Amino acid sequence: QVQLVESGGGVVQPGRSLRLSCAASGFTFTGYAMHWVRQAPGKGLEWVAFISHDENNIYYTDSVKGRFTISRDNSKNTLYLQMNNLRAEDTALYYCARDYHGGKSDYWGQGTLVTVSA
Amino acid sequence: EIVMTQSPATLSVSPGESVTLSCRAGQSISNKLAWYQHKPGQGPRLLIYGASTRAPGIPARFSGSGSGTEFTLTISSLQSEDFAVYYCQQYNDWPPYTFGQGTNLEIK
Numbered sequence: 001q002v003q004l005v006e007s008g009g010g011v012v013q014p015g016r017s018l019r020l021s022c023a024a025s026g027f028t029f030t031g032y033a034m035h036w037v038r039q040a041p042g043k044g045l046e047w048v049a050f051i052s053h054d055e056n057n058i059y060y061t062d063s064v065k066g067r068f069t070i071s072r073d074n075s076k077n078t079l080y081l082q083m084n085n086l087r088a089e090d091t092a093l094y095y096c097a098r099d100y101h102g103g104k105s106d107y108w109g110q111g112t113l114v115t116v117s118a
Numbered sequence: 119e120i121v122m123t124q125s126p127a128t129l130s131v132s133p134g135e136s137v138t139l140s141c142r143a144g145q146s147i148s149n150k151l152a153w154y155q156h157k158p159g160q161g162p163r164l165l166i167y168g169a170s171t172r173a174p175g176i177p178a179r180f181s182g183s184g185s186g187t188e189f190t191l192t193i194s195s196l197q198s199e200d201f202a203v204y205y206c207q208q209y210n211d212w213p214p215y216t217f218g219q220g221t222n223l224e225i226k
Binding site for chain 2: 004035044045046047050059060061062095097100101102103104105106107108109110111
């Protein structure tokens with residue numbers, strides 16, 4: 001069965017960096033685009049980044065452009081989110097999600113919590 | 119960026135009843151609208167895409183309708199496991215993909 005397992009979250013000071021990982025299994029990872037979506041405490045879902053199956057197309061929400069980098073290692077079936085210069089407003093539960101035919105997501109992980117605090 | 123607005127923010131309903139949730143797009147998104155169910159401690163679950171197509175494995179009591187800017191999700195004969203937060207999401211004009219703020223469906 002399809003599984004997405006995020007890791008790498010934690011407590012970090014403002015301005016520092018963190019790298020999230022998402023281990024995929026149960027499907028042909030190389031055949032799917034992927035997303036990162038986050039949920040700040042008490043808030044709704046916010047799309048963060050997208051990467052196509054072949055890494056040729058990458059997009060970010062404006063608030064993370066220049067600070068976050070989405071990437072993937074298809075040989076390891078793993079999705080990444082490198083987060084630099086973290087801000088308090090980046091505090092959230094970060095989900096990876098599999099793209100389902102262009103934009104919606106049919107499988108999600110359970111999330112990894114990132115807390116940015118001094 | 120397309121703003122998605124859901125109403126109401128909270129809905130209190132009794133099991134067995136039917137309910138309709140609304141989602142409005144700030145501009146036309148054709149039928150590029152998805153609905154998700156989200157429970158605490160879990161990732162969101164895709165219910166509906168293309169405004170009205172149920173995702174695989176989704177029970178028939180979930181139905182979606184609408185096009186352009188006005189959309190609805192109807193859940194008939196509510197079951198205990200249906201109480202959750204529901205989000206709509208547009209994927210017509212991106213980036214960014216945008217979600218509504220959610221409707222919390224709670225037990226009355």
